[in-house]
Structure formats: C-alpha cells, structure tokens
Amino acid sequence: MTGAASDDLRWMDVALALGRRGLGQTAPNPAVGCVIVREGRVVGRGRTAPGGRPHAERVALDLAGAAARGGTAYVTLEPCAHRGATAPCADALIEAGIARCVLALRDPDPRVDGAGAARMRAAGIEVVEGVRAGRAARDQAGFLLSRTEGRPFVTLKLAATLDGRIATATGESRWITSTEARRLVHAERARHDAVLVGAGTVRADDPDLSVRGFPVPRQPVRAVLSRRLDLPLGRLAATAREVPVILVHGEGAPGDARTAWDAAGAERIAIPSPRGRHVDPAAALRALAGRGVTRVLCEGGGTLAAALLQAGLADELLVFGAGVALGAEGRPMLGALGVDALADAPRFALRELRPVGPDTLARWGRA
Numbered sequence: 001m002t003g004a005a006s007d008d009l010r011w012m013d014v015a016l017a018l019g020r021r022g023l024g025q026t027a028p029n030p031a032v033g034c035v036i037v038r039e040g041r042v043v044g045r046g047r048t049a050p051g052g053r054p055h056a057e058r059v060a061l062d063l064a065g066a067a068a069r070g071g072t073a074y075v076t077l078e079p080c081a082h083r084g085a086t087a088p089c090a091d092a093l094i095e096a097g098i099a100r101c102v103l104a105l106r107d108p109d110p111r112v113d114g115a116g117a118a119r120m121r122a123a124g125i126e127v128v129e130g131v132r133a134g135r136a137a138r139d140q141a142g143f144l145l146s147r148t149e150g151r152p153f154v155t156l157k158l159a160a161t162l163d164g165r166i167a168t169a170t171g172e173s174r175w176i177t178s179t180e181a182r183r184l185v186h187a188e189r190a191r192h193d194a195v196l197v198g199a200g201t202v203r204a205d206d207p208d209l210s211v212r213g214f215p216v217p218r219q220p221v222r223a224v225l226s227r228r229l230d231l232p233l234g235r236l237a238a239t240a241r242e243v244p245v246i247l248v249h250g251e252g253a254p255g256d257a258r259t260a261w262d263a264a265g266a267e268r269i270a271i272p273s274p275r276g277r278h279v280d281p282a283a284a285l286r287a288l289a290g291r292g293v294t295r296v297l298c299e300g301g302g303t304l305a306a307a308l309l310q311a312g313l314a315d316e317l318l319v320f321g322a323g324v325a326l327g328a329e330g331r332p333m334l335g336a337l338g339v340d341a342l343a344d345a346p347r348f349a350l351r352e353l354r355p356v357g358p359d360t361l362a363r364w365g366r367a
C-alpha cells in the first residue's frame, strides 16, 4: 500500500469515529463525520450536529477557516449538492479552496447521488471515492436503509439467562442482568432514533424507555406496537409531552383508547392489520421511517422479537447473557419462530463478544 493510501485510510477512520458519535442524534439526516487535513495536520473537524444541521463539512470548515485552503477533506458521506437552509456542502468545500476530497460513500439521496462529487470535480478538486466504504455503510446503515428501502436499521436487544430464559415461571424478571449491562442498554438507546417494544412489554413492565444516567442532546422516540391499543396509561403516557411516544396500532383500535392517548400527548399511526393478532412489523417499521426514524432499538418482548426475526427484519442482535439458569419452566426469550428445518433458522455472525460486569455481551450481525 502506498503512503498516501494508508494516510487516507487513517484519516477516514478518524472521520468515521467522529460520525459515529452522532448516531441517534441526527435523524432523519445521516450522522456524518468530516476531518480537514493540511500538511499532515488536522485543521478542522466536525460531525453532523444534533437535529441533523449544520452538516459535518460546514462545522469542520468553520473551525478550519483560512487554513482549509489547499487541504484535503475526509468525509464519510458524499457532500450534499442541494440547497437546504444553507449552501450545499460541495459548494462550501469548493469556496474554501479544498484541493482534495476523500469520501467513503455516495449519498443515495436523489438530490445528491453523485452530484456532490461531480460538482467538486468540475471545480478542479481531486475526488477519491469509496475509501472505507464497507465500514461507512455499516455505520450509516440506518440512513441508507431508510433512503433505499424505506425502513430503519433494526437492532434487537435480548437479555437472557444461560438457558435463554427471561423470567421465572411466575413472571419474576427483575433483575436478571447486572447494573453494568443495564447501563450499557441506556448507552445503546442513545445511539438509536427510537426504542421499540410490543404491547405485552408495556402491560408487563410499564417501562419508561428513555435514556437515563447521562445527558443526551436528544432522547430517542419511544414506539409501541399494539393492534388494539389496549395499553395501560402508565409511565409512557405520563411523560409523552417530554419525550415523544409513537403508538403504531391497527385501524380497528377503539376510539376511547385513541382519545386517551391523544390527550396524553402521544402520536398515533393507524395501519391496516387485517391478518393475525399483531401489527405487521414491516408495515410498522415503514411507518416509523416515514416519521424520520432511521435506527430502531427493539427491546422486546419475545413475541415482537420473534416476529422481527421471522420477517428477516433484525439487522443486528445485542444479546446480554447472565450467569443464571432458570430451566425449562422459565419463560423463553423468543416466541415461536415456526422453524422446522435448521436450514430455515435465522442465522447471524458474531461481531463482538465481551464481558459486561458479571454478564456477557454478544453482538451479532447478518450472516
């Protein structure tokens, strides 16, 4: 590998690390990172601001000022070519006198889609594309999926005993995993745009689903799937005006439940749910994407988790394991999957395995 190429990889890694810090904060916009380097020195750096604007390049250019002239900009996504509230980033880079632009991914947004790179080339900037494209695509999978497939990236969180149980036969489940594991769940919530649960979890746990324990610029939306909207007005209703609650329910949900949740300040999306007992998770995810959600952390319960797995909608699994055994009488972490042949079983590849306090955390990606 040439010196220049290895420098490009190194600086792109810095830009990627910066961009990742914005995950969960920028939707519906992507979490982009940008580093501006001149003569081997960083003169500007930035990431997409919470809320999605200003864009990463704007932040980095403002920091660099005149020092950007003649420099190289490393950007994890193609700079935009469309006029939003401010001038397009491609134009801003040209104006600042950037000599070279290294980017990881093309922006699939139809307003950009190659136009940012083309505009910079036409202005005489040397543009290098595809550097660390794989890593960038993994980091920005939520934005890419929402633009290309109209659905968010889905992380499925599971926490279970050695034998895959989540509660005793009597339903006792607090606390199987450690405080360390639970703290990590809050950090994961902060990296997603929405936390999603099924109606059964709301009925059983009356969860709050917000990020607690450290400050976040933006709390994730709390989303619940409930065909009949037969949910107790607990913690979610009490706090719906502070942190958004979106209820995705069937068109047949009764009027009094709708009125009660509307009065609490929750948002509702009614979708057709003709077959079966549950809201179709694919339709629900599309509805959430339509509300600007690009990354979803599903925290259960077992029925929704199984439905997502069955529909091939779980992109990443986050499995916490506790050193506890509950045996066959314990409640299983997944509902029925309808798998007869091993060849039909959902399969994942291990991405990360580490201890978290006395527990383990395994991160699994698509095989």
Ligand code: AOF
Pocket (backbone or CB within 6 Å): 028, 029, 030, 031, 032, 033, 047, 048, 052, 053, 054, 055, 056, 057, 077, 078, 079, 080, 083, 084, 085, 089, 107, 109, 112
């Ligand atoms: C960039 N740098 O940091 C981000 C970009 O609504 P707007 O005007 O903010 O534009 C949103 C679009 O801009 C979004 O769909 C994506 O294509 C791009 N996001 N582009 O150059 C950034 N966040």
Ligand code: ZN
Pocket (backbone or CB within 6 Å): 055, 056, 057, 079, 080, 081, 088, 089, 090
């Ligand atoms: Zn931009």
